Amino acid sequence: MGDSNNKIQFTEHLIAQIKKNNSATLKELYILNYPKIENFVLKNNGNKAQAKDLFQEAFIVFWKNIKEDKFTVQNNSNLNGYLYTISKNKWMDYLRSSSYKKTVNDSTVIEFNTTDEHLTDNDDDILKEKRLENIMLAFKDLGEPCKSLLKMFYYEKKSLSYIAEVINVKENTIRNKKYRCMNTLRNMVLASKKN
C-alpha cells in the first residue's frame, strides 16, 4: 500500500512539473518513451521520420491533456502508459485514414479498437486546431524582444521580477512591454484571420 502511495505521489509530482513546463522532466519523458513508439511504428508500416512526427504530435496532446487536468491519477497512475496509448491510437487513426489508404492496399491495414474519447476529432476540435496553428504562425513571426519575453514569461514561467533582473530594467517596464507584445501578437492573429 505504501508503495502504491509513493507511486501516486511521484506521478503527482511529475504532473506538477509538466504543468510548469520543466524541461528536465519533459526531456526525460521524451527520451524514455520515444524508443517504444518508434518500435511500434516501425512494426506497423511506418518509418522513422513518421515515428518522430507522430510521437511529437502525441506528446503535445499528452502535455495539453495534463495541463487541462484530463489525466487524473485516480483513473490511471502511469504517465508513460498514457503517452504510449495516445501515440498508438494516433497511429491507428492515421492507418485508418483515407490519406493512408490511398497509398496502400487495404488488406495490409490491421484493425485496432480505440476507446480514448479525447482523441476523436470533431469539427469543433478541428477549428480549434486551425486557430492554434494561426497563433503559432503569428508568434513565429513576432519580432524580438517580444518573442523572448513572452517565451520566458508564458513558457518558462519566469516571474516578471526575474526577467526584470536579467535585462536590468524596472519590473513595471517589463510588465508594460509584455502587455504591448501580447496585443501586437493578438493583432497579428486577427489580421491573419481576415486573409
Add this chain to the structure above:
Amino acid sequence: MNNSKDISEELIETVERYLNKSMDKTELQDFEKKLEDSNFRTLVNDIKEIILGIETYELKEQLNEFHKEIDAKPKTYITSKLRFLHLKRIAVAAVLIISLGSLWYFTSNTNTRLYNKYFTPDPGLPTTMSSTSNFDFYDAMVNYKHGDYNVAISKWKTLAEKKPNNDTLNYFLGAAYLAIKKETQAIPFLEKTVQSKTDFYLKNDAYYYLGLAYLKEGNVELAIKYLELSKKEVSTEILSKLKK
C-alpha cells in the same frame, strides 16, 4: 497610442491569474459569473488560446531539441542500464579523485599553490542590454553571477552550438569551467578565444586565465607562454615567482 481593438492589461492579467489558479475565492466567483456573458467569454478564450499557442510553439521547439539527442546516441536511452553505468562511473571517479587527491596533497607543489593564490573567478559582465537579441546569453550570465556555474554552462553550451566562434561565449564558458575547477574542459574554450583573429576586448583576460589553467594542469611551459602574452600586472607577479 492605445488601439481601440486592444484588450486591457487588466484583463490579460486576470486571465493569467485564472490559468495559474492564483485567484482567491471571491475573485474566482466573480470571474466565473462574468464568463456567463458570451462576449466576455470570447475575449477570455482568445487570450487563453494565444497563451496556449505560445506555449505549444515553444514546446515543439524543445521537442526537436530533445530529438537531436536521440539521433546523436541511439543506444543510451535504456535508462536502467544508463543509471547503472552512471553509478559505476561515479564509483570509479570517486576512487580516482580520492587517490589523485591524496597524491596531490602530498606532492602539492608551487604550481598549485600559486594557482590557488591567484585564481579568482571572472566577475562576469553587467547584465545590461542594449538589445535584447542576447537575451539567452544574459539570462545565463545571471546564473553565472549567482554562482550557478553548471546552469550557466549548459545554457551557454546550447548557444555555442549555434555560434561556435563567438569569443565572448567561449571566454565565459572557459571562465565558468575554471570556476568549478574543471581546467581540462576550460582550456579548449580559452584556446579558441585567444586564437580568434578578431580584436576581442577580453583577450588579455583570456590569456591570463589560460595561463593559470595550464599552471594548474602542471604544464609550466605553456603557463609561462600565456601569462607573458597577457599584459596584466598580476601576470608579471606570477611569472617572477614561477621563474624563481
